Amino acid sequence: MNDGGGRQFGPLGTTLVIIPTFNEAENIKAIVGRVRASVPAAHVLIADDNSPDGTGKLADELTVEDDQVHVLHRKGKEGLGAAYLAGFRWGLEHGYGVLVEMDADGSHQPEELPRLLTALKGADLVLGSRWVPGGRVVNWPKSREFISRGGSLYSRVMLDVPIRDVTGGYRAFRRETLEGLGLGEVSSQGYCFQVDLARRAVKAGYHVVEVPITFVERELGDSKMSRDILVEALWRVTTWGVGERAERIRGRRKG
Ligand SMILES: Nc1nc2c(ncn2[C@@H]2O[C@H](COP(=O)(O)OP(=O)(O)OP(=O)(O)O)[C@@H](O)[C@H]2O)c(=O)[nH]1
Ligand SMILES: [Mg+2]
Numbered sequence: 001m002n003d004g005g006g007r008q009f010g011p012l013g014t015t016l017v018i019i020p021t022f023n024e025a026e027n028i029k030a031i032v033g034r035v036r037a038s039v040p041a042a043h044v045l046i047a048d049d050n051s052p053d054g055t056g057k058l059a060d061e062l063t064v065e066d067d068q069v070h071v072l073h074r075k076g077k078e079g080l081g082a083a084y085l086a087g088f089r090w091g092l093e094h095g096y097g098v099l100v101e102m103d104a105d106g107s108h109q110p111e112e113l114p115r116l117l118t119a120l121k122g123a124d125l126v127l128g129s130r131w132v133p134g135g136r137v138v139n140w141p142k143s144r145e146f147i148s149r150g151g152s153l154y155s156r157v158m159l160d161v162p163i164r165d166v167t168g169g170y171r172a173f174r175r176e177t178l179e180g181l182g183l184g185e186v187s188s189q190g191y192c193f194q195v196d197l198a199r200r201a202v203k204a205g206y207h208v209v210e211v212p213i214t215f216v217e218r219e220l221g222d223s224k225m226s227r228d229i230l231v232e233a234l235w236r237v238t239t240w241g242v243g244e245r246a247e248r249i250r251g252r253r254k255g
Contacts, residue, residue: 004207009122013097013175015042017113018087020080024104025053026220032062032069034110035102039117042100045090047072047083080169080224081193085186088178099178101171105218108170112213116172124177124206127163127198128170134212135165144217151233155195158241161202163210167191167233170213177206190229192236199240 017035021028032044048056048071059071072090074083084101091099098120102108108128119126129135131152137145148167155166171194181200188196201208 004122007207009124009174011097012117012120014095015039015098015100015117015172016045016091016094016096017042017100017102017110018045018047018084018091019102019104020083020087021046021048021051021055021059021104022077022224023051023053023055024221025051025055025058027104027106027218028055028058029062031102031104031106031110035113036066036068038110039113042113043068043070043096045070045072045087046104047074047087047090049074049077049083079189079193081186081189081196084193085183088183092175092178097175099173099175101169101173103169103218105221107215107218109214109216112170113172116170116211119209119211120172120174122207123209124174125201125208126172127165127208127210128168128213128215129163129165129210130168130213130215131164132210132212135214136212137215137217139217140215147230151191151230154234155199155237158237159195159199159244161199163198163202163208165210166195166198168213168215169194170215171197177201180204180206188232188236190225190232192229192233195233195237 035042035044046059048059050056056073062069063071072086088099116126116128130137131149152166156163181197186196
């Protein structure tokens with residue numbers, strides 16, 4: 001991985017924390033309140049896919065109380081990746097310098113955000129990581145940990161990216177990094193979306209830093225994790241890995 005090589009990094013600019021939501025009515029107010037308390041200068045964008053449980057309406061109420069909270073109402077459930085892409089576009093258009101990904105369910109603790117932002121002063125992309133020393137997961141069954149660690153290991157080996165937690169979704173990007181990732185070509189969803197962005201960042205030579213986090217399993221609301229999301233990730237990571245190997249072999253033959 002690119003080590004930054006003594007590079008000078010520019011100032012960070014204003015932070016936008018993007019929170020995608022689908023049926024998070026039980027969580028949305030608490031998580032936004034925690035972000036605002038933890039990093040008072042940061043703005044929040046809730047990207048809601050027209051949640052049937054009224055999350056979007058609660059989000060609207062938050063914007064009335066607080067002009068640093070914004071809502072992007074989307075027409076229906078299109079997946080996590082599409083919601084983030086729309087959120088990134090909105091944030092870049094509105095001039096934010098740092099764009100953060102954070103789940104609504106409390107798994108990504110807003111109280112740890114200052115540490116991610118401090119690390120971003122010397123990096124292009126910071127990943128909140130469960131699988132580096134100091135990182136951990138609270139309240140996960142062993143089976144879930146096995147799938148997550150296995151998914152990260154498989155992605156790391158297949159895609160040749162030196163990252164321990166490739167599927168994690170607690171991240172801070174500099175705007176220039178997002179602009180350099182070719183987001184227009186990203187169509188992956190779920191965990192695969194996170195793997196896709198990490199792999200693009202490494203291939204583009206960005207300085208990516210993992211910061212240990214304590215990931216807390218959700219207490220309220222339902223998980224949107226599904227078999228389809230896992231199958232998509234497995235399928236795409238395998239296709240990318242095989243494609244890259246084939247390209248390297250072709251390159252060697254030519255050279
Ligand atoms: N806008 C939008 N948000 C989504 C969609 N799917 C999931 N989310 C949100 O993305 C975040 C992560 O989803 P979770 O269901 O917590 O998925 P997970 O963290 O992998 O699963 P758990 O660990 O079981 O909670 C949450 O804030 C969800 O509300 C979607 O299709 N659209
Ligand atoms: Mg979750």
